[in-house]
Amino acid sequence: MRQTRREVATAALGALVASSGCLGFVTGQESLSFEADPAVAQESVANDTGYELDGTEAQTITREFSAAGQTRNVEVTNQISTCEKTLSLSLLGEQKLGVFAAISSPAVEIAGRTLNPIREFSNERLVQLLTSQYEGLSNVNEVNSQTLRMLDKETRVTKYEATSTVENEEIPVFIHVTKVRHEDDFVVALGVYPQQLSGEESNIVSLIESVQHPA
Numbered sequence: 001m002r003q004t005r006r007e008v009a010t011a012a013l014g015a016l017v018a019s020s021g022c023l024g025f026v027t028g029q030e031s032l033s034f035e036a037d038p039a040v041a042q043e044s045v046a047n048d049t050g051y052e053l054d055g056t057e058a059q060t061i062t063r064e065f066s067a068a069g070q071t072r073n074v075e076v077t078n079q080i081s082t083c084e085k086t087l088s089l090s091l092l093g094e095q096k097l098g099v100f101a102a103i104s105s106p107a108v109e110i111a112g113r114t115l116n117p118i119r120e121f122s123n124e125r126l127v128q129l130l131t132s133q134y135e136g137l138s139n140v141n142e143v144n145s146q147t148l149r150m151l152d153k154e155t156r157v158t159k160y161e162a163t164s165t166v167e168n169e170e171i172p173v174f175i176h177v178t179k180v181r182h183e184d185d186f187v188v189a190l191g192v193y194p195q196q197l198s199g200e201e202s203n204i205v206s207l208i209e210s211v212q213h214p215a
Helices: 002-013 023-027 043-050 123-133 200-210
Strands: 031-035 053-068 070-089 093-106 139-149 153-166 169-184 185-194
Touching: 002 053, 043 053, 043 200, 053 093, 053 153, 070 185, 093 200, 123 153, 123 169, 123 185, 139 169, 139 200, 153 200, 169 200
Parallel strands: 031 070
Antiparallel strands: 053 070, 070 093, 093 185, 139 153, 153 169, 169 185
16 A cells, blocks of 8 residues: 555656756766755644655666767656555545655756756646556546745645545545745655545645755
8 A cells, every 4th residue: 555655656757857868968978867855744744734754765767868879878866755644434444545745856957958847847747647657546637726835935736636546446536736946956746635535635735835855
C-alpha cells in the first residue's frame, strides 16, 4: 500500500526532463548534472493535521541525446517528500489513503534560459502526466481552483475529482495540485484524499501553505 501511495505522488515526474536534450549542446560539455533542493511540509503542521512525514526520496533521471554527431548526457535529480495519513473507509477499513507530496525539480538554467519543461506546465498538464503514468487513477475532471500562498508566492491551486483503484476497489478521490518557482527549483505540491472525507481539504490547504524549501 505504501508503494502505491508514493507512486501517486511521483508519477507526474516521468516527463519533466524529456525535452531538455539541448543542454549539453548549448554548453559543449560531455555531460551535465542538476539537483534540486528538497521541499517538505512543515513538521508541526503535518502533526497538527494528522499526517506523518514519510521522508524524502531522490529521483535521478539520466537521458542521452545525440545531435550533429555528438552525444551528451543530462542528469537531473528531483526530490520527493511525502506525508501520509491513515483514514477509515467502510470498503477498505483503515488505510493510508491521505497523501501529500512536495516535489522539487531543478530549473536547469543555461545561458539565462530555463530549460526544464515543467516551467510551462499548467496544473492541468501536471494532472494529465499523473493519470497517464499511474494506472490506478482515472476519470479526472476539474472541480474548482483557489489562490493560496506557498513559499511566499501567490499560486493557483486546482482541485480535481478522480477515481483511484485501491486493492481492487474504486474510490472517488480529490486531487489538489499547484506549482511555483522558488530559487533554483520548481516546487510542485500534490494532495490526494477520498471524496467521502471532504474535511481533509482544509488539511491539504494547511500543508500547501506550510511547504518549506530548501528543507
